[in-house]
Amino acid sequence: MSVRRAIWGDKFEAIEHSLSEVDADLYGYIRDFAYEEVLGRDGLDLKTRELLAITSLIALGSPKELATHLEGALLNGATEQEIRETIIQSALFVGFPNALGAMKMFHALLRKRSEA
Amino acid sequence: MSVRRAIWGDKFEAIEHSLSEVDADLYGYIRDFAYEEVLGRDGLDLKTRELLAITSLIALGSPKELATHLEGALLNGATEQEIRETIIQSALFVGFPNALGAMKMFHALLRKRSEA
Amino acid sequence: MSVRRAIWGDKFEAIEHSLSEVDADLYGYIRDFAYEEVLGRDGLDLKTRELLAITSLIALGSPKELATHLEGALLNGATEQEIRETIIQSALFVGFPNALGAMKMFHALLRKRSEA
Amino acid sequence: MSVRRAIWGDKFEAIEHSLSEVDADLYGYIRDFAYEEVLGRDGLDLKTRELLAITSLIALGSPKELATHLEGALLNGATEQEIRETIIQSALFVGFPNALGAMKMFHALLRKRSEA
Amino acid sequence: MSVRRAIWGDKFEAIEHSLSEVDADLYGYIRDFAYEEVLGRDGLDLKTRELLAITSLIALGSPKELATHLEGALLNGATEQEIRETIIQSALFVGFPNALGAMKMFHALLRKRSEA
Amino acid sequence: MSVRRAIWGDKFEAIEHSLSEVDADLYGYIRDFAYEEVLGRDGLDLKTRELLAITSLIALGSPKELATHLEGALLNGATEQEIRETIIQSALFVGFPNALGAMKMFHALLRKRSEA
Numbered sequence: 094m095s096v097r098r099a100i101w102g103d104k105f106e107a108i109e110h111s112l113s114e115v116d117a118d119l120y121g122y123i124r125d126f127a128y129e130e131v132l133g134r135d136g137l138d139l140k141t142r143e144l145l146a147i148t149s150l151i152a153l154g155s156p157k158e159l160a161t162h163l164e165g166a167l168l169n170g171a172t173e174q175e176i177r178e179t180i181i182q183s184a185l186f187v188g189f190p191n192a193l194g195a196m197k198m199f200h201a202l203l204r205k206r207s208e209a
Numbered sequence: 210m211s212v213r214r215a216i217w218g219d220k221f222e223a224i225e226h227s228l229s230e231v232d233a234d235l236y237g238y239i240r241d242f243a244y245e246e247v248l249g250r251d252g253l254d255l256k257t258r259e260l261l262a263i264t265s266l267i268a269l270g271s272p273k274e275l276a277t278h279l280e281g282a283l284l285n286g287a288t289e290q291e292i293r294e295t296i297i298q299s300a301l302f303v304g305f306p307n308a309l310g311a312m313k314m315f316h317a318l319l320r321k322r323s324e325a
Numbered sequence: 326m327s328v329r330r331a332i333w334g335d336k337f338e339a340i341e342h343s344l345s346e347v348d349a350d351l352y353g354y355i356r357d358f359a360y361e362e363v364l365g366r367d368g369l370d371l372k373t374r375e376l377l378a379i380t381s382l383i384a385l386g387s388p389k390e391l392a393t394h395l396e397g398a399l400l401n402g403a404t405e406q407e408i409r410e411t412i413i414q415s416a417l418f419v420g421f422p423n424a425l426g427a428m429k430m431f432h433a434l435l436r437k438r439s440e441a
Numbered sequence: 442m443s444v445r446r447a448i449w450g451d452k453f454e455a456i457e458h459s460l461s462e463v464d465a466d467l468y469g470y471i472r473d474f475a476y477e478e479v480l481g482r483d484g485l486d487l488k489t490r491e492l493l494a495i496t497s498l499i500a501l502g503s504p505k506e507l508a509t510h511l512e513g514a515l516l517n518g519a520t521e522q523e524i525r526e527t528i529i530q531s532a533l534f535v536g537f538p539n540a541l542g543a544m545k546m547f548h549a550l551l552r553k554r555s556e557a
Numbered sequence: 558m559s560v561r562r563a564i565w566g567d568k569f570e571a572i573e574h575s576l577s578e579v580d581a582d583l584y585g586y587i588r589d590f591a592y593e594e595v596l597g598r599d600g601l602d603l604k605t606r607e608l609l610a611i612t613s614l615i616a617l618g619s620p621k622e623l624a625t626h627l628e629g630a631l632l633n634g635a636t637e638q639e640i641r642e643t644i645i646q647s648a649l650f651v652g653f654p655n656a657l658g659a660m661k662m663f664h665a666l667l668r669k670r671s672e673a
Numbered sequence: 674m675s676v677r678r679a680i681w682g683d684k685f686e687a688i689e690h691s692l693s694e695v696d697a698d699l700y701g702y703i704r705d706f707a708y709e710e711v712l713g714r715d716g717l718d719l720k721t722r723e724l725l726a727i728t729s730l731i732a733l734g735s736p737k738e739l740a741t742h743l744e745g746a747l748l749n750g751a752t753e754q755e756i757r758e759t760i761i762q763s764a765l766f767v768g769f770p771n772a773l774g775a776m777k778m779f780h781a782l783l784r785k786r787s788e789a
Contacts (some may be wrong), residue, residue: 100531101264112541114548115541115544115545115548116525116528116529116544116548119525119528119532119540119541119544120526120527122529122535122537122706123541123710126706127537131297131298131300131301131702132298132301134294134297134298136288136290136291136293136294137291137294137298138294138295141257141260142294142298144266145259145260145261145295145298145299146302148261148264148265148268149264149267149268149299149301149302149303149536150296150302150538151265152264152265152268152269152303153268153303153343153502153536153538153539154300154385154386154388154502156502156538156539156542157542158538158541161298170768171236174252174258175252175253177252177348177351178250178252178253178258178377179261180348180351181247181250181348181350181351181354182235182247182248182250182253182262182265183261183265183281184247184263184354184652185243185247185248185263185652185653186266186269186349186652186653186654187265187267187268187269187651187652188381188385188648188649188650188651188652189354189355189359189649189650190388190390190650191385191388192351192380192383193344193351193387193390194345194388196347196348196351197347198347200346200347205469211670228657230664231660231661232644232645232660232664233662234641234645235641235644235645235648235656235657235660238358238363238645238648238653239653239657241517242354242358243653247354262515265652268656269618269652269654269655270618270733270734270736272618272654272655272658273658274654274657283676293696293698293699294633296696296699297698297699297702300536300699300702301536302531302536302537302538303536304532304534304535304536304729304733305533305702305703305707306534306730306733306736306738307535307733307736308699309692309695309699309703309738310736310737312695312696313695313700316694316695317694327636331490341497351510363645363646363648363649364646364649366517366642366645367636368636368638368639368641368642368659369639369642369643369646372644373608374646375606376605376609376641377608377609377612377647378646378650380609380616381612381615381616381646381647381649381650381651382650383613384612384613384616384617384651385616385650385651386501386502386504386589400605404600405598406600406649407601409464409466409467409600410600410601410606411469411601411609412464413464413466413467413595413598414595414596414598414601414606414609414610414613415609415613416467416470416595416768417591417595417596417613417768417769418613418614418617418768418769418770419611419613419616419617419767419768420497420501420764420765420766420767420768421470421471421499421765422501422506422766423501423504423767424467425460425467425471425506426504428463428464428467429547430465432462432463439502442724464690470595474586474590475765478763479586479761479764479765480762480765482758482761482762484752484754484757484758485755485758485759485762489721489724490758490762492721493724493725493728493759493762493763494712494762494766496725496728496729496732497728497731497732497762497763497765497766498766499729500728500729500732500733500767501732501766501767513734520716522716523716523717525715525716525718526717526722527712527717527725529711530711530714530717530725530726530729531725531729532711532721533707533711533712534726534729534730534732534733535729535733537734547753552637576773578780579773579776579777579780579781580757580761580776582757582761583757583760583761583764583772583773585777586761586764586769587769587773591769613768614770617734617768617771618734620734620770620771620774621774622761622770622773632717
């Protein structure tokens with residue numbers, strides 16, 4: 094299974110369509126290099142890779158891509174607690190404001206999923 | 210066992226002494242809040258926590274603390290390959306220069322350990 | 326008086342409720358460690374601490390928490406001019422875009438207060 | 442012609458009005474120092490300066506000012522392809538998330554212009 | 558008295574010489590715009606401005622300029638405790654690693670001064 | 674000619690050897706994806722790409738890779754003045770400290786070249 098399918102789940106078609114519409118070349122690199130080549134490497138399972146991705150995105154100030162990888166972590170076996178721990182730990186390294194922003198995004202995601 | 214002992218290993222006394230000499234209050238927070246309270250929480254094993262710490266520190270531009278957590282990851286069961294994967298993946302999120310800086314630090318650490 | 330009451334003013338209950346709903350553990354650290362322990366330390370008055378907080382948040386790209394500390398600065402005796410100077414000076418160190426983003430947020434806050 | 446006119450084009454009055462309303466002093470520095478003094482220096486044409494501005498703003502996480510300079514680049518002779526290349530290249534240095542955020546903003550701008 | 562003299566103290570000639578040798582134009586902007594215009598504005602005393610400068614520089618990862626402003630803060634009436642509080646508070650917003658790096662620099666500066 | 678040869682010039686063998694020794698996989702991505710694929714794309718000349726690279730690296734805090742691209746810019750037709758302008762302009766967007774750090778590195782490089 095492709096790494097994108099594993100991370101994007103049933104949003105695969107929607108994300109693929111939206112990214113390729115924004116820019117076919119940049120999406121090509123994200124698809125072939127970022128997802129299928131680098132995130133698809135052996136040596137770390139996808140669950141751990143998604144927790145690492147969440148950590149990197151919190152350091153960047155929690156842009157919208159964070160939501161994708163919060164869901165991707167859940168889809169690949171991370172528990173709610175593991176994701177919460179990942180976010181809380183980030184506060185030590187990049188400060189409370191970025192960690193809090195991420196936790197708000199995760200809280201909103203969990204609420205949306207419980208309403209679905 | 211304290212989280213600091215688990216991460217700092219046989220450098221425990223040296224790091225403890227050096228940090229407390231720099232500033233007793235700041236070290237107090239690093240010791241009691243950062244290490245023993247937050248990094249010591251349940252819900253994620255220390256090996257994963259150290260890979261996340263490495264990821265956060267790469268985003269910050271790989272300051273000296275990175276060396277501590279590269280060693281801490283090895284001490285808590287991370288393989289060389291897992292740490293390399295953690296560093297390589299970071300390039301996707303925060304760019305190649307910060308990832309390359311981290312890999313150079315890891316390479317220097319491995320060489321020093323193999324010479325010891 | 327608690328540091329949170331001094332900074333949050335009459336939004337105390339609303340902010341407390343909203344943060345604890347997002348994540349009780351992370352809010353616990355923000356409440357007990359960030360506000361009541363660190364921001365409550367002696368050696369710097371709360372007005373100066375809020376100007377420093379504003380400066381840190383501008384460097385992070387002016388996330389929503391900035392609004393809280395712009396109000397917190399006013400509540401603890403900072404004048405409009407002192408806050409404007411704090412924002413303007415930031416441009417030297419972290420660039421005009423982040424400073425301008427902060428000034429827009431402060432301008433919006435002042436307008437809202439004058440309409441209230 | 443003033444540098445601001447060259448970069449802001451027919452939005453000159455609107456941007457000037459909006460910035461001076463936010464803060465006259467900060468706008469004074471942006472106008473006299475940032476635009477007319479530094480961006481108006483010899484030694485680099487405005488098109489190249491706007492591509493550099495886009496690159497700096499992507500590193501900062503693509504705040505709203507990015508839209509101004511994406512338009513400024515087009516107004517000063519940069520082709521769509523040159524701007525796309527500038528954005529794509531940024532992914533190497535500051536990571537894919539910030540580059541993707543910029544490309545989405547550029548895509549939205551191009552769509553708005555084609556509908557106008 | 559010029560702002561640079563107030564901040565650089567008896568290192569005025571050495572810093573002035575070294576900066577103008579690196580680049581006369583960039584130094585001209587740092588001298589006339591950054592120091593004498595912006596840091597010389599009314600509305601905040603120099604001591605507070607130096608604590609804000611320290612905070613901005615910690616967020617940037619504590620580059621060498623931090624040493625200049627740690628000394629500048631002391632020269633303009635900040636106590637050791639006030640500077641330590643400024644550094645410790647930064648940990649909340651931008652994380653412990655950058656705050657610790659700043660405290661190490663301050664500790665080295667204090668030791669050098671006590672030996673002089 | 675490969676993009677790496679164009680940018681690294683007569684340091685090609687030294688850089689290639691040093692990077693591949695640090696990590697063959699990460700170097701493979703830097704070589705094949707970063708340099709030969711992305712920096713080798715049509716649509717922007719290498720001189721402009723190197724000025725953009727310098728801008729990105731200044732935003733990251735001017736790590737060692739900056740020296741490589743300062744030299745790469747000179748090798749691909751950028752004048753000293755164009756590089757100085759690129760560095761000076763960065764101060765507007767990411768602040769004076771990072772720009773000054775870059776200018777010091779460029780000054781040291783020019784002095785070394787004039788002594789060679």
